[in-house]
Amino acid sequence: MARQLFELCGTDPARRFSPYCWRSRMALAHKGLEAEVVPWRFTEKAAIAFAESDKVPVLVDGERRVADSWAIAEYLDAAYPDAPRLFAGAPAAQRFVNTWSDGVLLPALAKLIVSDIPPLLGAEDRAYFIESREKRFGQPLDQVTAGREARLPEFRALLMPLRLLLRAQPFLGGAAPDYGDYCVFGTLMWPRIVSPLPLLEPGDAVHAWQERMLDLFGGLARAAPAAAA
């Protein structure tokens, strides 16, 4: 059976924007593994029920089904120990980068870009997305992102630990990227795909790192259609 990765998209299957799916897509590339893209929409819960998950990414690898981006990364290093490792030491050390991406970076991004997503979705998914996100934020999505340009400096300040690190070394993983890089980079692919908002300033060490990441694997991520021209 071929290897498959279920990835979130909207009406356009080429516009895959999930921050978690991008972590797994980059992790597969790091390991040198191909995987067919299976486009998946928010309301297609039935299509991934076989993996005992209601969220993507879901990886199908022969007889194995793995849900959750962190579990997929651990699985890939265990199943393919001879391919370049995602975790230089134990996975423990990268986990803080992962929880920071989930608990700090992603919520901050959501408040800047969540209103850019509904136009990319089909009717059924759009209704689901708007209802679930308005419930989460307690207000209409346009109000969540109102005045977002003025909040960019605050967002950029949040990236400071990353910036300090990237002044000291080229990648979170050191001389070369590892799964810590993919956690942060994958999260930043989400706004890149869906929003025209210019999040990073050209002089920022984080911007320079993002450019290096976009070039990896023959420009795999750069080739994805971005919202900003």
Next chain:
Amino acid sequence: MARQLFELCGTDPARRFSPYCWRSRMALAHKGLEAEVVPWRFTEKAAIAFAESDKVPVLVDGERRVADSWAIAEYLDAAYPDAPRLFAGAPAAQRFVNTWSDGVLLPALAKLIVSDIPPLLGAEDRAYFIESREKRFGQPLDQVTAGREARLPEFRALLMPLRLLLRAQPFLGGAAPDYGDYCVFGTLMWPRIVSPLPLLEPGDAVHAWQERMLDLFGGLARAAPAAAA
């Protein structure tokens, strides 16, 4: 020549409160290495000039002099490769924990506890500390920490990436502590030594982890005189 660690203190040499010195003290204990405490005060720049640094920690190990807590950790793993490793893989993976401790945790703590420090200092250091910190904050230190009890929920929210991680594994390093743990824990020793402010709630996973850290090495850090009774 004996091994020595220059550590910041005030009038009481037993009350060592530097977040960076605690990182190095715990790192030495992790490696099973003893080091004489050399008490050092803010204004004693001349006493550490030999290490080409104006800040502590400074480690003297035979002929070697190493300044800066991160450099000390790297030095210890390189010089004592057979002792338990501070960095399970390459040091790169822990560096994000270090920059988060420096760039996020420490500034947030400073706004809660900086006014607790002058009473611990001798006259000369006190004048130096107040002048330099009031310049940094642009206001009197009492004003910096005013209303701090009301800001505790905001501080605790900042610990979320740490909390998410510590729900998934007992230490930042995984099953056992590594230098990532000492970065965060050392930073939290600073308020513990100088301030009565109750930073963590007992039910918090971060609090439970801090208790485990205080127990390490025969209660090395727990034995340090804390400000809160």
